[in-house]
Amino acid sequence: MRLCAAVAVRALASPAGAQPGDGDSRIEYPIHVQPILRRHCYQCHGPDRQASGLRLDVESAARAGGTSGLPILEGPIEENELLRRVTSTDPGYRMPRQAEPLSDYEISVLRRWIEQGVRVVQLFNGAY
Numbered sequence: 001m002r003l004c005a006a007v008a009v010r011a012l013a014s015p016a017g018a019q020p021g022d023g024d025s026r027i028e029y030p031i032h033v034q035p036i037l038r039r040h041c042y043q044c045h046g047p048d049r050q051a052s053g054l055r056l057d058v059e060s061a062a063r064a065g066g067t068s069g070l071p072i073l074e075g076p077i078e079e080n081e082l083l084r085r086v087t088s089t090d091p092g093y094r095m096p097r098q099a100e101p102l103s104d105y106e107i108s109v110l111r112r113w114i115e116q117g118v119r120v121v122q123l124f125n126g127a128y
Contacts, residue, residue: 027113029120036106040086040096059120072118080114083107 027033037056044051045066054066062072071082085095086102094101102110113119 025112027109027116027119029113032109033113036102036109040099040102040106044096072114077111077114083111083114086110 041056043049045054045056047055047057050061050066052066052068054068054071055061056071063070065071065081069081071080071085073080077083085093086107088094091097096102
């Protein structure tokens with residue numbers, strides 16, 4: 001209940017018309033990022049399956065990365081493996097595989113989140 005109230009207060013406090021992809025708005029993990037990852041990534045990189053050794057539903061595992069490199073890192077945006085994968089036009093490299101690509105809006109949310117330092121709010125026993 002408190003989390004819902006906090007989310008509602010944050011939403012009401014946002015500048016009118018501000019969108020998560022806008023340069024001036026703060027990307028909030030549980031509101032903007034987690035739903036994207038849950039919808040597009042957790043099936044293959046979640047609690048039940050960790051394709052290529054990558055798990056994205058637990059912060060420590062996500063930061064550790066999988067076999068192909070670090071998917072979430074605070075370094076230069078051009079080195080971020082998560083962003084490389086979701087923006088690739090190569091069907092063998094792009095994520096999610098064998099599914100619709102992320103929308104431009106979803107990619108812009110992830111890009112802003114990475115640019116803002118990959119802030120994550122921990123929920124329920126360390127999982128997010």
